[in-house]
Amino acid sequence: MTKVKDIGEQGLLAKLHRFCPAEIIGDDAAVLDTEPGKCLVVTTDVLVDGVHFSDATTSPEDAGWRAAAANLSDLAAMGAAPLGITVGLGLNGDLRVSWVEGLYQGMTECLQKYNTAIVGGDVVRSPVTTISITAFGQVAPLRIIHRSAAQVGDAIVVTGIHGASHAGLQLLLHPELGYNLTTAEKTALIQAHQRPQPRLDVLLILQEILASQPEITFAGMDSSDGLADAVLQICRASRVGAIIESTKIPTSPTFEHWLTPKQALDYALYGGEDFELVLCLPQKPAKTLVQKLSQHAAIIGTITDSLQVLLYNEHQKIPDQVLSLSQGFQHF
């Protein structure tokens, strides 16, 4: 089993070059063409072995896919089409070369699906495997999706199911949990965790809607840190509140076979890493958007002037929960 230290830096780079477009190799930096009149959008993520991924639940191919998908999702959240990514790798010399190739394979599979590529990088020695990705995209200035643009009365749209990624992770960590799920049901949830789909496709539909109603403004972000976090961040940035109807939140149809309703709601609100978009826009275009998206898109609530994010159960007049950012994920 060949290790990184067996082939050295130049040997490793030679193996990794096949994952990059030929024209970008060989200078101090990559050069990319941009379209006139568009803004540059830049986002970066660092992933650490044992903290953000682990061989126990994630193959190198899946770690690569997820890392690329997370960054493309941040671009989608800004309304931006991808131009490329750079990859900075910190690697232990004892790591298998096949692991590194698997990582690049997974990243390029994801990037190719969205017509983009690895355009540069750095590989260095490190005691802990670390993957640092920076993604670039471009967007017309009037089409940028900001968190801070939500307006009272806007509908809150989610572009798909929430909680599935966390459910998939739980099934990987505790296979016994899924004893009464079919193999297909388990596979679908695990796939949601291992191969999340950044919603760049939604941008095309938004553009269609904007083409006929150019005066509409959108607010939004992705739900990488959970649906609750996304709604709370948008409300904080926009200085508004929200009412969320918990029964309107699309979850996986299999949740009822193995989770209590409370667990299913917690997975959806706090699970994270579903990489859907949470968008705020006026009611009428929101309905059009949901119709044009897949069956799992939904309007889950409304922006209010209360500054609180209230969660209602169906038929209740008193909110079930007041959501707060302190329930979110803390990295330290």
Add this chain to the structure above:
Amino acid sequence: MTKVKDIGEQGLLAKLHRFCPAEIIGDDAAVLDTEPGKCLVVTTDVLVDGVHFSDATTSPEDAGWRAAAANLSDLAAMGAAPLGITVGLGLNGDLRVSWVEGLYQGMTECLQKYNTAIVGGDVVRSPVTTISITAFGQVAPLRIIHRSAAQVGDAIVVTGIHGASHAGLQLLLHPELGYNLTTAEKTALIQAHQRPQPRLDVLLILQEILASQPEITFAGMDSSDGLADAVLQICRASRVGAIIESTKIPTSPTFEHWLTPKQALDYALYGGEDFELVLCLPQKPAKTLVQKLSQHAAIIGTITDSLQVLLYNEHQKIPDQVLSLSQGFQHF
């Protein structure tokens, strides 16, 4: 002494936000304006505690400056003016908050000198402190400096002294080496190591020369991995060779007080991290460039059709050395 884990992720981010322009905080990604008709240039570096920096020789401020300078130097090497950088940090919870603030302070000091800024980032938990920087710049397509554009007969220009950064590092690691240097001499060498200056200023002079002679093409790169590496990389990419006259290579005037001529030459050729530019261009504009640069710029040799990089001592007819990439630095 406050540690990162004492104030948590949000607490740390709140402290770091003051190092970033206010308008870029609060979305999934940063948005940057670009000039019409220019290409985007992107470069990335990963720095690992104990591999690329260490508290023994580097304060957090200097680690920050050096990390920013290395990336700006890669932009300069492409002919690109900086648009901004993103910073991905992997931090141990036990790290002092003041260390992280020092790092950001050093980065912003360097960036401000070159009219640019930190425009985005990510902070995550990691067992090993890791700094991952991606820099973006822009350049008109015809002004891109490629490694592959050197032509037979071109003069090889260096924009400044080589070997000083390595000498400074040696003085930090082995203070006894500098026993017959003055404090000012030691300080200058240590400063060359701790606060290298990316040569973005050279681009303005190149533009002046190009304005009167637009037909000139340049090749080049920076000397971050050593002067020998830069000449070899340019020759390999351009499928040419070079003759270098070792006595023409500008080194520090203090080298003769404490290094043998052989050591001084090794420092200059292989020391690395001087972050000067190595440029290949026709003899006449090369002379103009050297005149317009500071006293330490020089023409050190000529591009040949031999495919070898030969090093000559003054007055010798037989080359002293044939340089090869295998003498360079290997990361694993």
